[in-house]
Amino acid sequence: MSRVEAVVNGRKVTKNVEDHRLLVSFLREDLGLTGTHVGCDTTQCGACVVNVNGDTVKSCTFLAAHAHGCSITTVEGVADDDRLHPVQEAFHRHHALQCGYCTPGLILTAIDIIEKADRPLDEDTVRQELKGNLCRCTGYQNIVAAILDAADKYSASTIAKLA
Ligand code: FES
Ligand code: FES
Numbered sequence: 466m467s468r469v470e471a472v473v474n475g476r477k478v479t480k481n482v483e484d485h486r487l488l489v490s491f492l493r494e495d496l497g498l499t500g501t502h503v504g505c506d507t508t509q510c511g512a513c514v515v516n517v518n519g520d521t522v523k524s525c526t527f528l529a530a531h532a533h534g535c536s537i538t539t540v541e542g543v544a545d546d547d548r549l550h551p552v553q554e555a556f557h558r559h560h561a562l563q564c565g566y567c568t569p570g571l572i573l574t575a576i577d578i579i580e581k582a583d584r585p586l587d588e589d590t591v592r593q594e595l596k597g598n599l600c601r602c603t604g605y606q607n608i609v610a611a612i613l614d615a616a617d618k619y620s621a622s623t624i625a626k627l628a
Pocket of ligand 2: 601602
């Protein structure tokens with residue numbers, strides 16, 4: 466067993482976990498944060514993406530024990546109470562989802578793309594950066610439009626501060 470002390474969505478949590486427990490199971494089953502989804506379980510689809518210490522990770526292949534001492538943000542942590550994060554607003558505005566299964570991972574990835582862009586984003590760059598997130602419904606067009614719109618309306622620092 467390993468002891469995990471972490472900050473998850475701004476809240477301190479302490480749990481004992483089995484050494485092989487995956488971060489996605491820790492989040493979903495131990496903390497009840499079921500917004501993080503499991504699509505493939507093999508690091509391909511991106512449904513399980515969360516942010517750990519400022520970087521996106523695929524939580525289906527990240528051990529919970531390795532999250533000890535880390536700050537983690539899941540999709541439940543990006544809104545400000547009733548106020549959606551600007552990237553969530555943009556997804557809503559552009560109807561960038563259908564079934565929504567991929568959406569939590571895409572929101573975390575999109576925030577990361579905007580935060581880390583070192584020049585104005587263009588469509589090709591966004592599509593390239595999304596290669597680790599699969600969506601079976603939308604064809605990506607509206608997802609890309611939403612990310613470009615959010616990046617256009619808000620600075621990277623605003624996007625980061627609000628997440
Ligand atoms: S469930 Fe983690 S990448 Fe698909
Ligand atoms: S909206 Fe259904 S998988 Fe993306």
